Amino acid sequence: MVISWNSVMRTFSISIDDGYPYDLTLGENLRKMGLISTFYIPKWNRENRPVLSFSDIRELNSMGHHIGSHTYSHRYLTSVDGTTARREIVDGNNYIQDVVGKKVTSFCFPGGKYNSNILKFVEQMGFDFVRTIHNFNVVKREDFLVKTAFQLYPHSKTTLIKNFVSQKFMVDPSIVKFRFCCDFTPNHAMVSNLPQSDAHLHFWMHSWEICEQSIDYMGFFNQIQDYGWINKPLENFITSPVKTAKDIF
């Protein structure tokens, strides 16, 4: 069943973290579906997962996808001293800038870990926005700190509840209900309940988890689109970001 609401603009975006080699296939599949994503990629991953090469990332970029910075070696920035954290951010950014041949517009914290000093530093770096792993939120056009709807991963209900309870920011109840009840199979009632006007949802994932868990991301994005949601990368949606470090800490 295809339902669309022409009177409201509801958009969604996608990001894929860590530059795992399957990202290339995922990127190609998304492109064939007419979907553009942002890939957050470090130079290498100290967790011993392989990472796409320089030329692979270029190929992903040439498909039309955006490439964002994800530190140099995927260090959790709150686990190292300030000098190391800043070096990780700068070196990772320089690397992606070399790959894409232009300014890198966005950054993503490995493991979602950050504090006030790290946030201030990435603001000073001149990124347009940073993507977090805060869940159950809509994205606003003025967001610098981008919160997500949820991760495409089949978390247990217990994990989802823990995740819900630990949220630092106010959540959107309709997205909580959607995630707890839909299991990546949206239905009319749940989708109708989501924010209606100028709303933007962001979904993120790891491509190795897509493989390991056999997550039907194509089915999910097809259904989201059938219900009238339009793909719009974060780079095109966020138009007037406001720096937020001083307001959060």
Ligand SMILES: [Zn+2]
């Ligand atoms: Zn990561």
